[in-house]
Amino acid sequence: MSRSKVFYLTGIVVVLLFALAIWVIWRWWLAQQSTTYKQPVEKTQRVRETHQSKTIAAVDSSKIYDNTETPLSATNTQTGKHSKIPTKPMPLEWLMSSQNDDGSWGDNNSTVLSGNRYDKVGATALALLSFSGRGYTHLSEDKIDGKKIGDVVKKAIDWLISNQSGDGSVGSPHSIDFGLNHSIAALALSEVYGITNESQYKDAAQKATTFLQTIQNRDGGWGSEGRELSYPNLQTTGWTIMALKSAQICGLDIGDSFKKAESYVADKLKDHWEPLPAAMYIFVKREKNKDLEDTMDYLIRNPPSQSQQDYLYWYFGSIALFQYDGPDGNYWKKWNKPFKETVMEKLYNDDLHYGSPNNRTEQVVNASLLTLSLEIYYRYDIIFHPKD
Template sequence: MATAPRQPDSVVDAGAADDDERGSLVDLSAWLRFSPPWLASALLHMLVVLALGLWLVSGQREEPLVLDAQYAEEVGEQLIEEPLNLDLDPELEVEEQTLSINPLPQVDDPLAAPELSLVAPNPTFSTLSSTADQVGVALTGREPGMKAVLLKAYGGTASTEQAVLDGLRWLERNQRKNGSWSLKGPYTDGGTTENIEAATAMALLAFQGAGYTHQDPPGTEFYGVVSDGWDRLLQSQDDAGNFFRANGFNHALYTQAQCTIALCELYAMTKDEKLREPAQRAVDYCVRTQSPTGGWRYIPREGADTSVTGWVVMALKSAQMAGLDVPSEAFFKVGQFLDSVQRQEGSRYAYQPRDSPKLSMTAEGLLCRQYLGWGRDDDRLRRGVYYLLENLPRWTNGRRDVYYWYYATQVCHHMEGDEWTKWNNVTRQLIPEHQVKRGRERGSWDTKIDQSHGTTGGRLYTTCLSIYILEVYYRHLPIYQQGLLSSF
């Protein structure tokens, strides 16, 4: 029997491989025929995704980095004047931030002004229970964070703040057991006339100007001083809103204005609803006592002078800050009175219509004009301020007038800029320099600081006005906000 020739091993192996390959293809074909449709679809999509991925990877190419240098037409100020040496490890001086020590509550706009009051055709009443119609009279500068910023921005120093603190400590030492203060003592150089309500209001204004209120928590320096003072002062207010209880008739409306300023400020700072009703009563009394000529003097509705009128205008503006009702007609009538005492087209002011202009009355009249709407660039205002700057505070005989300095300081602070710098460079040195530095009266200012009214008002009067001057950096925000605040 013939046998088939033996095939080489390689051929046998190849045939076996062909059989295996055909078996695999048969198996794959059978698997595809009998597998569910969704599995086949998934396999197909997977293959497509893999193909796209390989195509994208293969399509990427490295491009050379090309720098396109552009040159300005003119060479500007160079930020780096010398070559940088990266091997050095320079010591950087970082200014200490003058922000709030404690977090302040978040608000949408911390310097937002309330809407302006509408102008009534016949303005015999307030058309809107608004707060201040300018941000400049807001009291937010007394808050801890803003206070530090404003001190630095407007030229306050460690010396001015220490002088304020020492002055407040003197007032604390001389507060009477019932919470009030006295114009006559127990300190030396007391005033010639007693007026408990006026003395108490002036002291409270000094504490509130630095941000202290009756709501300060235990442990705060001066804790209880403001609350005790207000417990006593509110007992003096009658149902008509009047605070005056002293004998001197020429004190009556001065006292009312000072008490009203202090009460409206406290309400504006704290929004304590228990204060709203007595504050509104005090404001209403001020409005009712306005004279037909538009100002105020010693007796309700009789006569007017620039001195008393200026205090009452500040009281009514404080009421607006607090959101209390103030008739717009009251301010219109004040403007008419100021017209009667102005000189040189409104750049200077007299005490009464028939008098000659005085420095103190000019400063007070210009402050009223600022509050009533004169713009910073008003020529009359600028000429008046220039006149004040020609009469900077000095300690020479006949030139010491803390009453004038108090009002002129506010006017120049609202102007900001060079006007404020020139004035502040003098007062921030002069006022602390003449504060009593040792002894029983340490922290106060004696009556020599005011040669016109120091003896009459006494040491508490001169001390409070001096403190107000040194608190000007944060007591009221500048009306025009040409400097720091315009960038917020």
């Protein structure tokens, strides 16, 4: 072999190795970004205290989607401290008016939250969850601005199922963070089946759930790329665990996924004082320990505020704290009061922004996360018994 040919082949190898190194660094950076919402805080392991579990309660469709005793709407402004009626629609009303003709939500853009990319599949699934969380189904007769809510829900369900492949996955496997968006779609389909109990939706929900089992990593987590060997991250694992919990509650087969995930979520809870690891741990382990209590302490020291509009943090924080000690618990009250005040103040000052007007996907994702946060209060029963 000539010297020039050796140099040529060596150059190709060097370029390929350099490209591989760049790719590995990029994936590592994305994983680090998706690990936490803020700077991680190291913690030490403590002894567990086991508590008896309670299942997720059925959704009461007669209840409002606010987590207060009175509706979060312009109709009760006369009794509150605000005299100004917000000019912007409530999140669920905005979602109602923002659905695409084909039943989806969002556009060809995507939006990045804490290092993970949400696309049209994720946006549509989150919007559908917002309606399911209030108890609406494809049979609902209620109307908003003359449009029947049941029709909106049915179109969304049909769109998700039409984008489901034979292996159960929803969306394109070539899209960035395909696994993340599929996990949210699986959650939405399980919720639909859970509140309707209709066989026509059972197959789609089970297939989506089974696909999640096939892509679980050996360490128990799930990666955003939607394949077994993709690098696991917290957001994808968090949404997947919620999808599996919903599937388990409505009687679908989830295999031994939770058993495999136990060590992964326990390790993440030890490492980070953040709402997502706490919510994952609660749903998988269903027990309290010192690490979980430390996380709750951290969250109530860092509640929602006017200077912070982080919908993902609000959502998983609300789930974790409400599940931890219930509607009468001190932790939940210390979180919920500033959360309500923050949302109300922004609503009445027309300062609640869902995102760029040029990125409908971003707007839908944020509006849906806010709606889901407001539904936490009655959507789920608590995993633990309330404190005495």
